[in-house]
Structure formats: C-alpha cells, structure tokens
Amino acid sequence: MADEESAAPRREAAMPRQVCVDLFATLGCGLEAGFPAPMGSAATGVLVFAKEL
Known part of the structure; x- marks a missing residue:
C-alpha cells in the first residue's frame, strides 16, 4: 500500500442520485x-x- 504522502488526493462530491x-x-x-x-x-x-457498448 502506498504511503500517505504519495497517495493521490481524494475527490469527493455529494450530489443527488439523479444528477449522478x-x-x-x-x-x-x-x-x-x-x-x-x-x-x-x-x-x-x-x-x-x-459503459454501454
């Protein structure tokens, strides 16, 4: 597992289900x-x- 410093930053977003x-x-x-x-x-x-084919 990567250490904290090299881990990519987390990208969180709260949005309504239908928007997603x-x-x-x-x-x-x-x-x-x-x-x-x-x-x-x-x-x-x-x-x-x-992904739709």
Whole structure:
C-alpha cells in the first residue's frame, strides 16, 4: 500500500442520485446497481455504472 504522502488526493462530491445518473449517461454509462454502504455513523449510497457498448 502506498504511503500517505504519495497517495493521490481524494475527490469527493455529494450530489443527488439523479444528477449522478444523468452525468454518467452523458458519458455513455448506464446504472447497473445501487446499494447503501456504512460510512462512519451514517450510510451513503453506492452507485455502480457500466459503459454501454
């Protein structure tokens, strides 16, 4: 595992689900699945996209 200094900075963005789905659609990707995942004392939504052929 890379040490902290050489690791790439994290890029986080909070956005509504539909905005994310629409954004990836413009890149030729379709929503395949979504599920909740624990994040500290709360939860976040994980979206899985696949490139459309």
